[in-house]
Amino acid sequence: MKVTVINGNPTLGSRLGAVISLTEELLRGEGFEVSHLNVGELPPEDLIHTKFESEAIVKANALVAGADAVIVASPVYQASYTGVLKTFLDLVPQKGLAGKVILPLFIGGSLAHLLTIDYALKPVLSVLGARYILGGVYAVDTQVARTDAGGFEIAEELRSRLEDNVKELARETRLRQQQT
Numbered sequence: 192m193k194v195t196v197i198n199g200n201p202t203l204g205s206r207l208g209a210v211i212s213l214t215e216e217l218l219r220g221e222g223f224e225v226s227h228l229n230v231g232e233l234p235p236e237d238l239i240h241t242k243f244e245s246e247a248i249v250k251a252n253a254l255v256a257g258a259d260a261v262i263v264a265s266p267v268y269q270a271s272y273t274g275v276l277k278t279f280l281d282l283v284p285q286k287g288l289a290g291k292v293i294l295p296l297f298i299g300g301s302l303a304h305l306l307t308i309d310y311a312l313k314p315v316l317s318v319l320g321a322r323y324i325l326g327g328v329y330a331v332d333t334q335v336a337r338t339d340a341g342g343f344e345i346a347e348e349l350r351s352r353l354e355d356n357v358k359e360l361a362r363e364t365r366l367r368q369q370q371t
Contacts, residue, residue, distance in 0.1 A: 192364050194223045195258035199265035199276025201231035206335035207266050207298045209343035210328075214262065214296060214353055221361040226254045230279040238278040248282050255283060260292040260364045263312065267299030271311040280315055289320030290371075292363045294356055295327030298335070305329050323363060328356050 196215060200207045215225045228251055230238075237245040255261060265272035293316055295308045308327045316324055334346040345353075 192221075192223050192260065192361070192368070193226065193258045194218055194260040194262060194360075194364075195226045195228055195254045196262045196264060197255070197276070197279070198227065198229045198231070199263065199273045199279070200229075201273060201275050202266075203229075203231075205266065206330075206332055206337075206343060207264060207296075209335050209345060210296065210298060210330055210349070210353070211262075211264055213345055213350065214264075214357060217354060217357040218360075221357060223260070223361070223364075226258065228254050230275050233275075233279065238275065238282070241282060243282060251279065252283060252287065255287055258291060259368065260294065260360055261288060262294045262296055262360075263316070264296040265298075265312075267297055267304040267307050270304055271307060272297070277315070280319065283319050285318075286320035288316055289322070290367065291321065292323045292325065292360055292367060293321045294325045294360045296330075297327065298330040298332065300332050302329075302331060323367065325356065325359055325363065328352050 196211055198211055218225050233247050237248050265276050295312055297308055313324055330349050334349040336344045338344055
């Protein structure tokens with residue numbers, strides 16, 4: 192089973208990065224081959240000028256196309272996901288998420304933006320052909336504490352939700368593979 196993690200965070204070394212790292216570890220434990228796509232590292236001119244045929248965009252879309260499952264991760268900015276994630280999603284082919292199991296993974300400053308996944312992200316994913324969108328994991332910044340050593344410590348409650356969601360992703364992905 193293959194999964195591509197789309198990281199919509201333009202900032203490296205963030206709390207979201209720590210959550211993604213743990214998620215990738217859990218995915219490997221479930222037998223997934225994990226590919227990672229950091230949209231903040233794609234050429235800005237390719238994103239802004241919608242260069243569908245650029246080498247970087249073609250490679251990024253190939254990672255998505257080759258995946259059985261996709262994780263879409265983003266911090267919450269202005270009650271939505273990041274602009275760089277949206278510019279990349281605009282370059283995914285019309286049915287580029289069809290047949291894939293999708294797990295949203297968001298982090299925000301408070302629970303006030305909990306519904307960002309449902310109201311901002313899921314409609315866009317649906318337009319891209321996604322039909323198997325899991326509920327997702329919304330984390331609050333305080334659940335990912337910076338340590339004195341420069342790393343991160345993830346709260347047990349968040350860790351438990353990530354474990355449950357990765358198991359659900361694995362179960363649903365296996366089910367979809369059996370049906371094809």
